[in-house]
Structures are given as structure tokens and as C-alpha cells.
Amino acid sequence: xxxxxxxxEEFIAxxxxxxxxxxxxxxxxxxxxxxxxxxxxxxxxxxxxxxxHGWIDRAVIKQIKEKFGELRIYIRPxxxxxxxxxxxxxxxxxxxxxxxxNSAVTCEICGDDGEIGNxxxxxxxxxxxxxxxxxxxxxxxxxxDIFHD
Ligand SMILES: [Zn+2]
Numbered sequence: 001x002x003x004x005x006x007x008x009e010e011f012i013a014x015x016x017x018x019x020x021x022x023x024x025x026x027x028x029x030x031x032x033x034x035x036x037x038x039x040x041x042x043x044x045x046x047x048x049x050x051x052x053h054g055w056i057d058r059a060v061i062k063q064i065k066e067k068f069g070e071l072r073i074y075i076r077p078x079x080x081x082x083x084x085x086x087x088x089x090x091x092x093x094x095x096x097x098x099x100x101x102n103s104a105v106t107c108e109i110c111g112d113d114g115e116i117g118n119x120x121x122x123x124x125x126x127x128x129x130x131x132x133x134x135x136x137x138x139x140x141x142x143x144x145d146i147f148h149d
Contacts, residue, residue: 066124112127
């Protein structure tokens, strides 16, 4: 659960400062608040891995988004056509898997334990409470706020 005083914009602003080396200002955080702590951890991991291989200034985040109910953080070589060396590529693939696996069991709204559900053809990782709210929203014709207490 996110702390009650959690402030999305402040949190993202801090991530942008801490990870400015790999996170361009143009990259949006196109996901809900429940995944922001996961993103913070994984940006830290990405910098550790890239630094270890001498690639910290040669890689850049392209996108942070949701796909098929999971979190995706796309990190690519800055120079187009350049590829990660094999060992680095393997570690980045491992990181990608951790991002996917963790997000699939983390509610995108609140960060509680959850699972991916199919909500009228839209896939989202939600805790039981937010899953219930999303289904209720669909049942009433998708009117009003989806998530509310
Ligand atoms: Zn939730």
C-alpha cells in the first residue's frame, strides 16, 4: 500500500533527478501510482547493471508503459543500430523479466498484491478491491470514476 501522503508528481520529479543519466525528460510515466515504487527500484537496478558494464552513458530509457497488463520499461542503446554486449544483454533481459513478473502481481492503482484480470478485453493487474471496482464500473455502463471508495 502506498503511504497516505504519497504524492505522485513529487515522486516522479525526484526519480527524474536521481536517474537523469538514463531518463530523458520527454519520457512519460504512463502508468498508475501503484507501480511507481517498482519503477524506482528497477531504475536503480538498471543503473547498477549499466554502470558495471561501462554503459551508463550509452543507454537510455525510451518508454515506461503498460502492455498486456504488465509494466514495461524500455531501455535501449543511445546509438541506433548499436547492441548491448552479450553479458549486458543477458542482465538487461533478466531485469526485463523482473519488471514484468513483479508488475503482474502488483495492483497498478495502489501497489497491494494483485493479479492480472481481463476487464472487458482490457488487461490490468489489480488487487481484489480495485478489481471489484473496475468490474462494477463496467457493469454500470462505464460511467463515473472507475476507482473510488
Ligand atoms: Zn489496489
